[in-house]
Amino acid sequence: MNPKVEIFSQGEELVTGQIIDTNAAWLSDQLIQMGFTVSRHTTVGDKLEDLVALLQEIADRADCCICTGGLGPTVDDLTAEAVAIAFDLPLEFDAIAYQQMADYFKQRGRSMPESNRKQAMLPKTSVRLDNEWGTAPGFALRTSRCHFAFVPGVPYEMKQMFKNKITPLVLSQFSARPWKLMTIKTLGMGESELQNCLEKLAFPESVQLGFRTGKDEIQTKLLFPPEFPETELQDFTSKVAKQLGDSVFSIAGQDDHSDDIATVINKLLQQKQLSLSILETFSHGLMAAKCRSVEALNEARFVANFERICEQMAIEVQNDLSALSINIAENFRKKAGTDFALVQLSDATKNDVADPKQSIQLYNAIAGHKETTTCLTRASGTYKRKQNQAALSGLDFFRRYLQKTL
């Protein structure tokens, strides 16, 4: 039987709904890939008696529990104290943990506030989990039935600690056999479109299909059982990706999930040593900001509207924004001296932008050495969401262009 795992999130801001718990879903996903069964997520706030009661419940019910949050320096961070009470394991000062925290502050040129000392107090008999990604050390301990691991709730620290500290520990205790996950990342189709698109395909019965909508991509997830042959896994994944067409920008196996639209663009440009400049309007700098990893992007500009661009470039304003985007892109490419120029214009009014029910149109153009290509895209939702969609749709247009032409 698979060991029964639970996830426990601590935080008043979670239980009061101020922030959404994304840690629990991430951890479940990882644990299921490792071959575990996750039976329950529980979230409680910062009432000590609630924490103690929950820890005792879980200790009776589960074989393993991953706990996030409540390890900070402030008075409402009570996880270690709750553990001490629940399992009668008094807190003890851990000199190494203390030194690691002091070093962390020193490296950043700051002095450690006295309140951080609290974070070096760990329950007796617990094993310290070094936190190389933040201040609060984690810890692991075992009650008669259940293996507990405690890590900070900050998602970045939690993820690093899970991968580097908890995974080896857990795998040494349980003989779970990992499932294999393949993730196909797309832009340009919604979840239901993806699902419709895949309905024609015959799925092996043992393969689990799932979708996840992220901020900057939609993931189609294929989960294969441990015994599924590797070559068949690769073949079937390719089949699914082919079915989804040119919306696919990345296919990732278990260990490499980090590709985003910018890293894909970066690879394509680097292969041929090509350079890019960006001129954006509606997306307000966000295209450039997403291109952190695009080394060939040395320069980008945000100009509030196309009238202003025309004025600066001494180009006549045209009503046909597709035609105007070509004109501007060619002009801008020459000026910037790059192989490609990506330009996005918009004629959305202030009201269109502010109204979440109103979608807006975007006029994209890519100028290259030989030709200039245009494409219309749309963005909808709140202003913030529109800005994000505008930036993504421009970059995804460029990614498709590169994959077609290079």
Place this chain on the structure above:
Amino acid sequence: MNPKVEIFSQGEELVTGQIIDTNAAWLSDQLIQMGFTVSRHTTVGDKLEDLVALLQEIADRADCCICTGGLGPTVDDLTAEAVAIAFDLPLEFDAIAYQQMADYFKQRGRSMPESNRKQAMLPKTSVRLDNEWGTAPGFALRTSRCHFAFVPGVPYEMKQMFKNKITPLVLSQFSARPWKLMTIKTLGMGESELQNCLEKLAFPESVQLGFRTGKDEIQTKLLFPPEFPETELQDFTSKVAKQLGDSVFSIAGQDDHSDDIATVINKLLQQKQLSLSILETFSHGLMAAKCRSVEALNEARFVANFERICEQMAIEVQNDLSALSINIAENFRKKAGTDFALVQLSDATKNDVADPKQSIQLYNAIAGHKETTTCLTRASGTYKRKQNQAALSGLDFFRRYLQKTL
């Protein structure tokens, strides 16, 4: 004492991490505004015995529980069955519920599949909650201590049913009085620094203090009981804000939480009809991207490094980046023709940027009509986090400058 409320989400796709539970946070937020205390969120999958056990636990522990999910027509929708077993309330056919579903299908020109009949089976003694927004009816019932309400997990249906069906029911059962929340937003101090800073202040015993670290701000939250006098609430909030000094950029009451650093800058600039231009390096366009709401920002530039800027401006490269940032800011302000120019330079190497343990230094300058001011800031963590901190620290420097000089 406030009634103790719990939230229970049912769904295999939630407990396995395929989708993130946004319902629980939304419900908590609503319930807390109504004056309730939410003590726990629990998520379980579609194992009948887990559902039954959880329902019985909650019935012993809470005064009220809102349950979402598991009311669909398929075999893995087991909530009603679990309720029947947990509280010995056999399922009974509800003819009105059945008719409502049949009408729902008829209105849409579709015939109702036989599998939907299951959704009209409600636990004995339960009160039907009509679902005017989808097919599955909800229901409410009371065990010896706890009032339960069950609604579908589809977010749109859940929200409508909560507002229109559950809220009146709950308000008629409990005389909850809303607490008042004040939120003080800061940049430039960590949670523990904020806490140390507030330690000198005498807090009224009934006021709850909390902190929340967001991506773009840290919030200090003061939760006041319903009977706390309004003038004292305002006075105490001001006292806390004063104690936190010029790190504070916004103080928000219950209904207005939307201020971010950019909207504050926008208000300050608009008051005096002043304009701004931005030239950023390390933050890669993100300062501009965050300034979506700053109407006076008509133009911004990203240039990868200061050497390139010097070349473009025909300025001699200097080793002293503070001095160079002044030179560049004054030059850039003239060129852009704005009242202020905000410039941020960095001399971080590629290794410094990539290493999450290495923090980097940023050289900020603001050129105005009369003078140019500089400021050093730092950014740490992953590249993505450094980029965000760099952008925020530059904008916050500008916000402080405006509040001091305008």
